Amino acid sequence: MENQTIDTGLLQLTKEDFSSDQMVKWCPGCGDHAILHAVEGVFPKLGVAKEDFVVVSGIGCSSRFPYYMNTYGMHGIHGRAAALATGVKLSNPKLSVWMITGDGDCMAIGGNHFIHTIRRNIDINILLFNNKIYGLTKGQYSPTTPRGTKTKTSPQGTFERPFNPGELVIGAQGNFFARGLDTNPKQLAVIFEEAARHKGTSVVEVMQNCVIFYNKAHELITARETRDDYQLHLVHGKPLIFGKNNDKGIVLKGTRLELVTIGENGITEKDLLVHDQFEQDPGVHVMIARMAPPQFPVAFGIIRSVAAETFEKVMENTIMEAKANSTVKNTDEMLRSANTWTID
Amino acid sequence: MTSKNSKVVELEQVVIRFAGDSGDGMQLTGALFSDSTAFAGNDFATFPDYPAEIRAPQGTVAGVSGFQIHFGHKSIYTSGDLADVLIAMNPASLKANMKWIKDGAIIILDADAFIEKGFERAGYASDPTLDGSLENYRLIKAPISTLTREAVKQLSLDNKTVMKTKNMFALGIVMYMFNRELELVNKYYEKKFKSNPLVVEANIYVLAAGYNYAETLELISDTYKVEPAALEKGLYRNVTGNIATAWGFIAAAEKAGLQLFLGSYPITPATEILQELTIHKELGVKAFQAEDEIAGIVSAIGASFAGSLAITTTSGPGLSLKSEAIGLAVMMELPLVIVNVQRGGPSTGLPTKSEQSDLMQALYGRNGEAPVIVLAAKSPADCFYAAYDAAKLSLEHMTPVILLTDGSLAQGSEVFRLPHVADLATITPPLAKANDAAYKPYRRDPEKLNRFWAVPGTEGLRHRIGGLEKEDGSGNVSHDPMNHQKMTLLREAKVEKVADYIPELQVFGTDDADLLVVSWGGTHGVMLTVVEKMIEQGKSIALAHFRNIMPLPKNTEAVLGRYKQRIVCEINNGQFIKYLKINFPQFKYTQYNKIQGLPFMVAELEQKFNELLNA
Numbered sequence: 001m002e003n004q005t006i007d008t009g010l011l012q013l014t015k016e017d018f019s020s021d022q023m024v025k026w027c028p029g030c031g032d033h034a035i036l037h038a039v040e041g042v043f044p045k046l047g048v049a050k051e052d053f054v055v056v057s058g059i060g061c062s063s064r065f066p067y068y069m070n071t072y073g074m075h076g077i078h079g080r081a082a083a084l085a086t087g088v089k090l091s092n093p094k095l096s097v098w099m100i101t102g103d104g105d106c107m108a109i110g111g112n113h114f115i116h117t118i119r120r121n122i123d124i125n126i127l128l129f130n131n132k133i134y135g136l137t138k139g140q141y142s143p144t145t146p147r148g149t150k151t152k153t154s155p156q157g158t159f160e161r162p163f164n165p166g167e168l169v170i171g172a173q174g175n176f177f178a179r180g181l182d183t184n185p186k187q188l189a190v191i192f193e194e195a196a197r198h199k200g201t202s203v204v205e206v207m208q209n210c211v212i213f214y215n216k217a218h219e220l221i222t223a224r225e226t227r228d229d230y231q232l233h234l235v236h237g238k239p240l241i242f243g244k245n246n247d248k249g250i251v252l253k254g255t256r257l258e259l260v261t262i263g264e265n266g267i268t269e270k271d272l273l274v275h276d277q278f279e280q281d282p283g284v285h286v287m288i289a290r291m292a293p294p295q296f297p298v299a300f301g302i303i304r305s306v307a308a309e310t311f312e313k314v315m316e317n318t319i320m321e322a323k324a325n326s327t328v329k330n331t332d333e334m335l336r337s338a339n340t341w342t343i344d
Numbered sequence: 345m346t347s348k349n350s351k352v353v354e355l356e357q358v359v360i361r362f363a364g365d366s367g368d369g370m371q372l373t374g375a376l377f378s379d380s381t382a383f384a385g386n387d388f389a390t391f392p393d394y395p396a397e398i399r400a401p402q403g404t405v406a407g408v409s410g411f412q413i414h415f416g417h418k419s420i421y422t423s424g425d426l427a428d429v430l431i432a433m434n435p436a437s438l439k440a441n442m443k444w445i446k447d448g449a450i451i452i453l454d455a456d457a458f459i460e461k462g463f464e465r466a467g468y469a470s471d472p473t474l475d476g477s478l479e480n481y482r483l484i485k486a487p488i489s490t491l492t493r494e495a496v497k498q499l500s501l502d503n504k505t506v507m508k509t510k511n512m513f514a515l516g517i518v519m520y521m522f523n524r525e526l527e528l529v530n531k532y533y534e535k536k537f538k539s540n541p542l543v544v545e546a547n548i549y550v551l552a553a554g555y556n557y558a559e560t561l562e563l564i565s566d567t568y569k570v571e572p573a574a575l576e577k578g579l580y581r582n583v584t585g586n587i588a589t590a591w592g593f594i595a596a597a598e599k600a601g602l603q604l605f606l607g608s609y610p611i612t613p614a615t616e617i618l619q620e621l622t623i624h625k626e627l628g629v630k631a632f633q634a635e636d637e638i639a640g641i642v643s644a645i646g647a648s649f650a651g652s653l654a655i656t657t658t659s660g661p662g663l664s665l666k667s668e669a670i671g672l673a674v675m676m677e678l679p680l681v682i683v684n685v686q687r688g689g690p691s692t693g694l695p696t697k698s699e700q701s702d703l704m705q706a707l708y709g710r711n712g713e714a715p716v717i718v719l720a721a722k723s724p725a726d727c728f729y730a731a732y733d734a735a736k737l738s739l740e741h742m743t744p745v746i747l748l749t750d751g752s753l754a755q756g757s758e759v760f761r762l763p764h765v766a767d768l769a770t771i772t773p774p775l776a777k778a779n780d781a782a783y784k785p786y787r788r789d790p791e792k793l794n795r796f797w798a799v800p801g802t803e804g805l806r807h808r809i810g811g812l813e814k815e816d817g818s819g820n821v822s823h824d825p826m827n828h829q830k831m832t833l834l835r836e837a838k839v840e841k842v843a844d845y846i847p848e849l850q851v852f853g854t855d856d857a858d859l860l861v862v863s864w865g866g867t868h869g870v871m872l873t874v875v876e877k878m879i880e881q882g883k884s885i886a887l888a889h890f891r892n893i894m895p896l897p898k899n900t901e902a903v904l905g906r907y908k909q910r911i912v913c914e915i916n917n918g919q920f921i922k923y924l925k926i927n928f929p930q931f932k933y934t935q936y937n938k939i940q941g942l943p944f945m946v947a948e949l950e951q952k953f954n955e956l957l958n959a
Contacts, residue, residue: 020808022820050806051800051801051802051803051804051805051806052800052801053800054649054650054800056646059811066808066810067808067810067821069808070806071806072649072798072800072806072807072808073807073808073809073810074646074649074676074808074809074810075808075809075810075811075812076642076645076672076810076811077642077668077669077671077672077811080638080639080642080669082639083607083634083638083639083642083643083646084642084643084645084646084649085646086632086634086639086643086646087605087607087632087642087643087644087645087646087647087648087649087650087654088646088647088649088650088800089646090605090630090632090643090646090647091603091605091630091646091647091650091651091652091654092650092651092800092801094801095650095800095801112635112636112639113635113638113639113642116634116635116639315630318625319625319628319630322625322626323625323626323627323628325626326626328626328627329626330598330627330765331591331594331595331598331627331765332764332765332766334591334594334624334626334627335581335591335762335763336579336762338581339379339581339582340579340580340581340762341382341383341579341580341581342578342579342580343385343572343575343576343577343578343580344577
């Protein structure tokens with residue numbers, strides 16, 4: 001993996017450097033508050049000057065985020081944050097560009113920009129707040145709402161098949177995908193830092209709870225009684241193990257994953273699938289990203305982190321080479337470089 | 345080749361039309377004749393006439409590709425109405441172009457292609473050269489294919505390669521007719537096919553064969569000469585509107601000291617601007633081919649926020665898709681130029697034909713009250729200056745600009761006297777200074793009313809902007825009713841203020857003329873040709889041509905008020921006239937409109953204006 005070398009010694013920034021003076025207007029109890037605090041905590045650690053952060057968003061509850069960060073920021077139009085971020089990053093690759101988006105903003109109206117940005121591998125950090133509902137418009141189903149869920153626009157239950165964001169990201173040739181939970185801000189901070197250091201498009205899905213329109217959307221995963229059996233925390237180089245008693249695991253059997261219990265049928269820890277976040281082949285990463293209740297736990301942490309050339313780097317290099325190899329140095333010379341004639 | 349038996353006739357101006365099958369190389373033939381025309385010192389303008397399909401069935405009317413050049417001893421403003429000479433490589437080319445040639449025109453055709461099969465494909469019932477329908481023309485039936493084969497038979501090339509050179513035989517004939525030197529064309533081939541000497545040789549032989557055939561042919565009794573035009577001294581290049589547009593932005597970025605960023609999606613007839621800008625990486629141009637029209641403009645807005653001279657290029661349907669994002673740029677008060685190369689609409693409409701029908705969309709096609717500056721280029725070479733001016737106004741006034749060109753300007757070419765960037769107007773974007781304690785995102789310059797540009801990376805100026813209504817000064821999100829009214833009026837006033845920074849409307853002709861012709865954008869060439877001609881004939885007529893649409897030049901009302909009669913001419917169903925009626929309802933206007941995907945013809949305008957003058 002290729003990490004950005006960051007000198008944190010030069011900059012003494014704190015969380016307060018990034019808190020804006022604006023009143024935070026998300027609902028009390030909204031998962032967004034915890035994500036905001038986690039981001040504020042991470043920015044000072046990145047060794048990036050505070051003027052070099054740009055936070056952009058589209059439309060939706062999550063997209064109010066830039067107003068609450070004391071950085072350069074843009075609150076754009078619905079679905080287009082990835083295109084805004086692309087323009088910022090290509091214009092000035094030195095900037096640390098963060099895009100805040102939701103399941104509707106990013107996978108419905110903005111689906112096209114989302115997949116193409118990932119495909120190009122532009123160095124943008126995308127935080128995808130997935131609450132599986134349209135909150136700002138007050139409760140219509142989104143591209144991630146589970147099939148059968150009753151919402152204001154699906155009174156009989158949705159009959160659409162939802163997207164799994166990880167599958168979509170990796171399918172679009174994404175090189176970095178991680179998943180976190182709004183109720184676990186410590187893990188979020190670790191993931192955000194990794195995402196920032198990854199060169200290329202990094203997508204972090206934050207499973208986030210909308211207390212008003214889809215409260216307890218993630219309850220099985222978050223409730224005290226069930227969470228240990230439905231959360232699997234990935235660690236690179238370690239087996240996929242989880243459960244209240246730490247005795248459940250995932251094995252790769254043939255072409256699919258299977259849930260096993262250690263000690264049963266002769267299964268030991270050594271039989272479990274060992275997580276390799278740096279594996280180029282996306283096959284197992286997609287399988288891990290797809291794991292979902294009731295058969296499987298949900299995987300949290302960094303699912304995929306693969307180094308690859310970034311779009312803006314290639315663009316900069318191409319320009320540098322063209323400048324070095326051309327005798328044309330300015331507009332006047334360019335205009336006069338071919339097919340001219342003189343009238344005298 | 346120097347001794348000529350024929351008489352040399354001097355002409356003021358000539359229109360030649362080269363036509364053949366899509367694969368016959370007519371565009372190259374036209375381009376080479378254009379180069380030779382430049383070398384001869386004539387003023388000229390050209391226009392290609394491609395089929396919408398890439399390769400329609402061979403020999404059919406749908407597959408005909410044409411190239412027209414208008415050159416002269418006098419100033420040339422258009423690619424010409426009707427042709428004096430038509431080169432038709434097959435029956436379909438003849439059929440497709442009969443309506444574009446003058447009575448008595450010279451028609452040179454490849455007699456070898458005028459056979460049963462060709463007539464059938466072109467939809468002729470019989471041989472048009474024998475049925476009397478061409479009696480009023482001077483027909484030169486040259487066995488071009490046969491003579492081409494003959495000319496290169498010692499090179500033992502395959503038939504396909506040989507047939508690819510027959511366009512040079514036709515060019516050779518025309519070169520002889522207009523007393524042109526072949527050296528320039530020979531040089532082109534020597535350079536272009538350096539690695540393939542056989543191809544060079546073949547083309548040079550065939551060109552000479554065509555020339556010699558014409559010289560010995562009794563049908564061509566006269567040759568023609570057009571004396572050099574009185575062009576201003578300087579270095580010249582032939583340029584199309586699209587290429588000139590791209591160059592104008594490159595020049596503006598250099599003058600402003602900014603990086604040029606283009607976010608764009610391919611669309612006919614605007615694509616060449618994107619293509620041209622991707623070429624100029626040596627000048628640091630960043631051209632980004634986005635996944636769609638929306639990402640094209642939105643990436644440009646992102647780049648503008650980050651401090652680039654940001655532009656997006658498109659045509660009609662693409663402008664529709666960009667509407668919401670233009671509103672965002674209006675709200676964010678960021679510089680951004682949107683180029684709309686207009687084509688026939690609505691919907692997919694006539695993609696390869698030109699129209700002026702997006703004027704209302706440019707002025708009003710957004711949700712909310714979202715004023716932008718609107719400019720319209722007047723000729724292919726003027727696209728350079730229009731792009732430059734659009735960039736300057738956008739940067740200095742911190743507001744989006746829509747630059748309207750059209751398919752005719754985009755594809756048409758004319759001579760362009762190369763400027764020096766040092767001689768162009770200065771461009772000074774209102775950049776906010778680092779750590780300026782007084783900086784507020786929506787604090788305004790008291791004169792121009794623009795806000796200041798605080799670019800990420802600049803110390804002490806961190807701020808947020810967005811599409812929600814902004815509080816005056818602070819730029820905080822505001823839903824306050826009075827603030828919204830104030831901001832709406834400020835955005836309008838900011839664009840209206842631009843009138844203080846643009847040139848006044850110039851009238852061609854006298855102040856007391858009986859008829860004022862009013863036009864805008866890409867029709868300037870034909871309007872000027874007609875009005876100049878009619879003034880020479882002693883008619884009491886004048887022309888007011890608009891390049892600045894929003895805001896209008898400050899003296900517009902005074903100019904319009906000076907004349908008894910006004911006629912507004914447009915390639916649409918009457919959009920500028922409506923705009924004038926809204927702004928100056930006190931005047932009476934008549935209108936002349938053409939909505940056929942075709943340019944105005946000199947003759948039709950002349951007739952219309954004479955009707956009004958004689959009424």
